[in-house]
Amino acid sequence: MPQTPRMLAATAALSSLLLSAGCVPQESGWATSYLPDHNAKIPVIMPQSAPSISQQFYRDPDGSGHLGIDIVDRIGTPVLAAAGGQVTGSYFEPAYGNRVTIDHGPGPDGLRDITVYKHLNSRKVSKGDRVERGEMIATLGNTGALAGGIPHLHFEVHREVRPNVTRAIDPQRIWVGGVGQVSCFDPAATTEPDGFRTTYPVPCRSGANRSPDAAQDNRKGLASLVKSPS
Template sequence: MKSTAVFLALVLSLSGCLSEEKAYGNAAGYGRSYHSPVEIVIPSNAPSITQQFRRIEDNEHYGLDVHAPIGTPVLAAAGGEVIKSYWGPAYGNQIEILHPADSSGKTSRTRYVHLEDRVAGVGDQVKRGEQIGTLGITGFLSSGFPHLHFETLYRGTSIVHSADDPNLYWVDGEGQITCYDPRKHDYLSTDKFVLIYPVPCK
């Protein structure tokens, strides 16, 4: 019991340090074991990425983690239909969006995990940049650390076979994290699967 309390205190203290010193404009590295790291350019006003996508046997992380305060709006990274909106013990509140087929004829999905609240429900048609929920710490795999775990399932449905690094699909190009701007991003063609950052930039 004592060790659990110490662990939680450590996590909360790390969260506090990150909130004050590195809350914006920072992106965690991929680590030496990642086979194809992406060079990241993150705007100084974008909430920081604390963990990158990785596909390593026995140490997978099928998305990226964005750190921001609890209650921060979570945005649809691309338009589509909400096909899942539910709570589960491991990942807490989560939403999955099915996006229209691109020029390949295949659909892709995005998944938003550890939400505090879900605003969008199954069957809702959402636009790119529309709020679908709020960032939280729900589910025991959140480790008590406020963040959005954001996944991209590119041209498929399987987390094991279709999960891909979201950093490959930003609107402004590979590795170019793109903050949502309705003046530029509301009218994007769906011929190519592209994403905006799933939380607002300040």
Template sequence: MHFIITDARMARSHAIHLSGTRLVSALVTLSLVLMLMAAGLYHWVFLKGARERWPVVGTLVRFVVHDEMEQRDRFMRENLDAMARRLGEMQARMLQLDALGERVGSLAGVSPQELHVNTARGGALVEGRPLSLQEVKGTLDDLDQLTGERTDLLTVMESRLIDQRLKKMMVPTQVPVSNAPIGSRFGWRIDPFTGRQALHTGLDYQAVVGSPIVAAAGGIVVTAELHPEYGNMVEIDHGNGLVTRYGHASKLLVKKGDLIKRGQQIALVGTTGRSTGPHLHFEVLVQGVQQDPQKFLAGGGSVPAMPAPAAPQHVAAMVLPPDHRPH
């Protein structure tokens, strides 16, 4: 495309040649310039009209602002409704957690009153009407406080349950020799060495030499030595004045100061010390007084407080270490 430009007197002329690419570029540039000018003019007119409150422009501005406000309110309402539904679900779960906490608390021996926890608290949610932002915020604050209280309560209950479990594990309820019949039981009998009435202070489990002896409960070994009457003897302290004694072993597998778990092998059956045959002599002492081990083995973890049996009347009673003749 050729353009010829001349002056008014036709004295001079100037020819301009535009190719297809140059022509397209020029049109695009011109279009952009016009668009920018139109946008600037539109923006200036609306700003000036809004500031000076021109009737037509003011109406258009109010319409646009109103539409934007409606969209924003609709968006906020949808989000508030979604949050309200979630809060309702959280409150329902909190009620379930309250019921579970009360059941677990009864097992752990903890009541909500111990922590001044109010289990009757609900929330600010009201069915059938939309909630305001302040109501949702208030409900969230209530749930946050309630969650903290439940956390404290469950922490105490966990501590109580762990304490109960540890105490139960420290009570001698496991038979120290498996599949072994009881020869002599706890109580008064005729001592085979002296022929006199004497208190047999434990249980005798008949077993072959070398049979494993296990701890009836967890604890700490306080004695592991050769005793002149009990032979190779192990004593385990379970706390709270509770001690178990294992006598006449052929071999000791633990030493003083060892930490023992329930069911851990501690010795082997033998016939050392004051004994007439291979067996385990098993005793339970509470505050240094021998008790009937069967009361513990059958108690399932409870600690019976029982006095030592009284001596029979008209008989000279004597308490001797057991001869432990199995029969």
């Protein structure tokens, strides 16, 4: 059943209530579970220093759903480019507030990868700007009706399936460290990964990756928050 604007707003409001009630148990090092009926669940490993993930990717059969991840942090937290590329959008719109879109160029197959950053408090880049991995492009916020008043970054990854036609994919699939291994941006890294791979789009509290022994496996995380559209 398609979600109407009223239904979307109600879901966002309920999500806001859950967050304000403390349903995100810690500020960093935690990721919520996938929704039970999501059929492509990925075990997620979070560095203890990474701001927590309050909602995972979910796609409904009709192609709608929660087509990204939500990262919870304070308003004004820097938002970082998840990989290098060119800014193709930097604007405000009512539902998702301030957003930035980055085109990361074609891969070996000639198809492009795109990242999208929504509900931003402020935008630091303009259309046409070139950005590097880890560069500050915005600040985290709660703008747009679908933010539900929750300070968070809604982060999406889109991949071309054929020229000029994109499809959202689960951001957990393409971290630099591997599938499900949330990867903090490390400014000391001197090499780029092969192919399109992303780093966490907000700073980790230590500013660098932790060792695997310091990572928290969230396969037994708390039950997922309600599915929200944002």
